[in-house]
Amino acid sequence: MNLPNMKNAKLRGLKTVEYKKQENLFSSNYVGKKYFIRTYGCQMNVHDSEEICSMVENLGFQKTECLEEADLVLLNTCAIRENAHDKVFGYLGRVKHLKKEKPELMIAIGGCMPQQESVIHNILEKHPYVDIVFGTHNIHELSKLILNHQKKQEIEVYSVEGNVYENVLYKRDSSITAWVNIMYGCDKFCTYCIVPYTRGKQRSRKMEDILKEVQELKDLGYQEITLLGQNVNAYGKDLEENIDFATLLEKVANIKISRVRFVTSHPWDFTDRMIEIIAKYDNVMPYIHLPLQSGSSKILKLMGRRYTKEEYLTLFHKMKERIPKVAITTDIIVGFPFETEQDFLETLEVVNTCKYDGAYTFIYSPREGTPASKMKDEVSNSVKEDRLHLLNRLINQYSFENNQKYLNKVVPVLIQGVSEKDQNKVYGYTDTMKLVNVIADQDVIGKIISVKITDAKSFSLDGEMVVTNQK
Numbered sequence: 001m002n003l004p005n006m007k008n009a010k011l012r013g014l015k016t017v018e019y020k021k022q023e024n025l026f027s028s029n030y031v032g033k034k035y036f037i038r039t040y041g042c043q044m045n046v047h048d049s050e051e052i053c054s055m056v057e058n059l060g061f062q063k064t065e066c067l068e069e070a071d072l073v074l075l076n077t078c079a080i081r082e083n084a085h086d087k088v089f090g091y092l093g094r095v096k097h098l099k100k101e102k103p104e105l106m107i108a109i110g111g112c113m114p115q116q117e118s119v120i121h122n123i124l125e126k127h128p129y130v131d132i133v134f135g136t137h138n139i140h141e142l143s144k145l146i147l148n149h150q151k152k153q154e155i156e157v158y159s160v161e162g163n164v165y166e167n168v169l170y171k172r173d174s175s176i177t178a179w180v181n182i183m184y185g186c187d188k189f190c191t192y193c194i195v196p197y198t199r200g201k202q203r204s205r206k207m208e209d210i211l212k213e214v215q216e217l218k219d220l221g222y223q224e225i226t227l228l229g230q231n232v233n234a235y236g237k238d239l240e241e242n243i244d245f246a247t248l249l250e251k252v253a254n255i256k257i258s259r260v261r262f263v264t265s266h267p268w269d270f271t272d273r274m275i276e277i278i279a280k281y282d283n284v285m286p287y288i289h290l291p292l293q294s295g296s297s298k299i300l301k302l303m304g305r306r307y308t309k310e311e312y313l314t315l316f317h318k319m320k321e322r323i324p325k326v327a328i329t330t331d332i333i334v335g336f337p338f339e340t341e342q343d344f345l346e347t348l349e350v351v352n353t354c355k356y357d358g359a360y361t362f363i364y365s366p367r368e369g370t371p372a373s374k375m376k377d378e379v380s381n382s383v384k385e386d387r388l389h390l391l392n393r394l395i396n397q398y399s400f401e402n403n404q405k406y407l408n409k410v411v412p413v414l415i416q417g418v419s420e421k422d423q424n425k426v427y428g429y430t431d432t433m434k435l436v437n438v439i440a441d442q443d444v445i446g447k448i449i450s451v452k453i454t455d456a457k458s459f460s461l462d463g464e465m466v467v468t469n470q471k
């Protein structure tokens with residue numbers, strides 16, 4: 001049994017990153033057995049689940065969407081907010097009942113939550129029926145953990161700086177769009193954030209490995225890739241070679257896959273050259289997610305964000321000026337400790353200036369072990385809720401106004417599947433990342449087509465196909 005240790009998780013610089021080849025285990029031990037997976041949290045977790053699915057399918061398991069049918073239940077968890085914890089433990093209650101009826105059911109919990117000591121104590125005390133617990137640093141060991149599992153609970157979680165594994169197999173959710181990890185972990189230590197503890201230090205993949213993966217995806221017919229990392233524009237800062245994100249992005253663009261995206265960026269690491277490259281290449285999409293977090297420089301300082309309101313606005317305006325038709329979305333936290341009414345009004349002021357295309361908004365949630373969790377939280381819950389409500393109203397207003405600008409325009413849309421709401425329609429995304437429901441035949445799925453926008457709401461557009469550009 002290996003238990004996590006948050007103090008160790010925080011340490012940096014003790015060892016250099018090792019680049020290892022992942023050993024992919026194949027077995028037919030579980031042929032005919034079914035697995036059910038539930039993923040919580042960010043795109044990084046979604047992509048990790050693609051690795052987990054590949055591993056368990058190589059052991060013989062087949063995926064099921066029905067929990068009751070499963071022989072193996074996998075929960076890939078998120079630690080970013082308290083309600084993500086509550087959801088996992090709530091769901092676990094359901095799985096526990098199932099295990100009572102089906103004692104041979106295997107339950108495995110992985111991802112960010114088990115990297116926290118308090119979560120492991122909770123599992124040890126209250127959830128002894130969970131079979132396997134693994135963390136973010138040993139996802140690659142899951143096959144072994146399953147194969148070696150005996151009757152007793154197995155907890156294998158490491159609090160280490162982390163390595164980089166290549167040769168990873170993925171069971172990708174889509175054959176049209178794909179995630180490509182370019183780096184792991186984060187060294188920013190924003191005071192509210194648990195990620196540097198749960199995912200280890202920043203480790204960039206080598207550029208040649210990333211380019212090889214993108215080329216393979218292009219050869220397989222993928223139309224779009226998203227370069228993925230906690231802080232993609234810090235890419236390369238930990239490498240010996242003099243490579244930065246702008247260099248990588250340009251090389252990826254030159255592979256000529258139809259669409260290149262990236263997520264997530266930190267304003268502090270955004271350089272003019274990165275903006276130039278985004279503007280220069282037609283296949284680098286004009287869409288940037290640029291987290292603000294707060295519009296008050298005082299709160300930004302307390303958050304450890306390394307930029308002021310003024311610096312953020314300068315960067316924002318530069319992007320708007322230099323990247324034609326760029327759409328920018330953001331993240332905002334309300335109710336951070338010491339946030340006064342004036343601080344909150346400054347956040348609204350920035351929103352009124354930037355008129356974002358969209359935003360993920362949150363009420364601050366203290367995470368145990370982070371510096372912010374020790375700050376005195378003086379903002380009452382009702383004030384936090386009122387602020388969130390006001391903020392969301394403003395965000396939705398600008399999102400609606402931005403979408404209205406698309407009315408009657410013809411835009412390129414990469415069609416990704418059948419619309420969930422209307423089986424007679426397909427859905428896809430514009431280059432600026434607007435969701436569009438389109439009246440068109442299903443044979444356009446996987447293609448970039450021209451769509452005339454006929455209706456614009458706050459969160460999506462409707463349109464009709466005009467001409468198909470076979471790509």
Ligand code: SF4
Nearest residue numbers: 186188189190193195
């Ligand atoms: S940049 Fe800050 S918010 Fe983003 S993952 Fe790193 S520590 Fe967390």
